[in-house]
């Protein structure tokens with residue numbers, strides 16, 4: 227929405243909000259009416275929030291009596307998180323920005339170290355992004371304290387397959403182990419050729435045998 231159009235729409239909405247509050251929520255109306263108009267007021271509030279998402283706060287902020295800085299156009303309080311995302315129905319969607327841990331500090335808990343932990347179910351594919359600074363954790367109860375390195379972990383789940391990318395590894399889980407014990411792992415040269423034949427993996431490489439990627443056949 228263009229600035230001028232948005233301004234007009236917001237002004238109309240503010241007038242409606244004032245109208246309801248001055249005429250029906252002023253303590254003089256019947257309780258039944260008050261309840262109904264209160265609901266309408268709330269719904270207008272939601273419309274305000276959604277219209278506000280389109281505001282780029284072009285005209286800057288003004289200070290209120292309570293000492294907050296609010297946008298001159300939409301009334302959004304400066305530096306307060308928006309609670310909805312507005313994304314186009316067609317074309318590429320963008321939500322948030324790339325969060326990478328930058329702090330040199332080690333935080334006492336994972337919760338305090340977490341910068342982002344968010345998931346989107348996008349047309350049936352589940353994508354999660356987790357970014358954490360370094361934090362203290364413990365192994366085997368409280369006996370062994372360890373420091374978990376800062377990381378950014380992106381996980382995609384589709385058709386029972388999980389692909390996880392972090393700072394150190396690219397992990398693909400094609401299926402869960404059939405037995406309860408943890409799976410074995412090994413470099414290809416550690417595995418017997420006859421056993422390797424069970425693995426439907428094709429390595430991609432160039433003339434100098436630089437690893438370029440791999441394909442897993444389903």
Ligand SMILES: [Zn+2]
Nearest residue numbers: 281283297300
């Ligand atoms: Zn604004």
